[in-house]
Amino acid sequence: DVPAVGFSIGFERIVDLLAKQRDLYRYIHDQTLRLMNQGYTASEIAEHLALPPAVEREWHCRGYYGSLSHNVKAVCQRYLGWFDGNPAHLWPHPPVAAAERYVKLADGADALLANAREAYAAGDYRWVAELVNHLVFADPTNVEARELQADALEQLGYQSESATFRNSFLCGAHE
Numbered sequence: 001d002v003p004a005v006g007f008s009i010g011f012e013r014i015v016d017l018l019a020k021q022r023d024l025y026r027y028i029h030d031q032t033l034r035l036m037n038q039g040y041t042a043s044e045i046a047e048h049l050a051l052p053p054a055v056e057r058e059w060h061c062r063g064y065y066g067s068l069s070h071n072v073k074a075v076c077q078r079y080l081g082w083f084d085g086n087p088a089h090l091w092p093h094p095p096v097a098a099a100e101r102y103v104k105l106a107d108g109a110d111a112l113l114a115n116a117r118e119a120y121a122a123g124d125y126r127w128v129a130e131l132v133n134h135l136v137f138a139d140p141t142n143v144e145a146r147e148l149q150a151d152a153l154e155q156l157g158y159q160s161e162s163a164t165f166r167n168s169f170l171c172g173a174h175e
Helices: 004-037 042-048 068-080 095-105 109-121 125-138 143-159 163-174
Strands: none
Touching: 004 042, 004 068, 042 068, 095 109, 095 125, 109 125, 109 143, 125 143, 143 163
């Protein structure tokens, strides 16, 4: 037999937790749709949407496992699919072909690496990972590019609250 008092305290906590989770996902859904209707893209919404303080301070609403940015993009994809409406994104080159063009545009591997090192020194690890990724796809044997990308991914992993982000960044750095 479970004492009525203990059960009632546990039950109330469970109901409170579930209600806050409901409110969290309702907020993400409704605010994402509101911003989509104003013409913002998934990446723009994911970059700027923040949780209200009352929700954010609840430990179980934080981005330890998932993340607000992933959830926003999932809501957008549910309603719009993968295509964001930008015709330039309708038929992009595959990664290697695009990478070769980006490296050429950057005036070669050395110039791209110099820009990436400058961004790394400035702490712009997201940009380093994106920029050097083109060189890694264009020339997978470029050890400097691979090491710089690993360093940037490692820094991103250390800074990530979300376990899925952290693990993806750190596994990518390891590989």
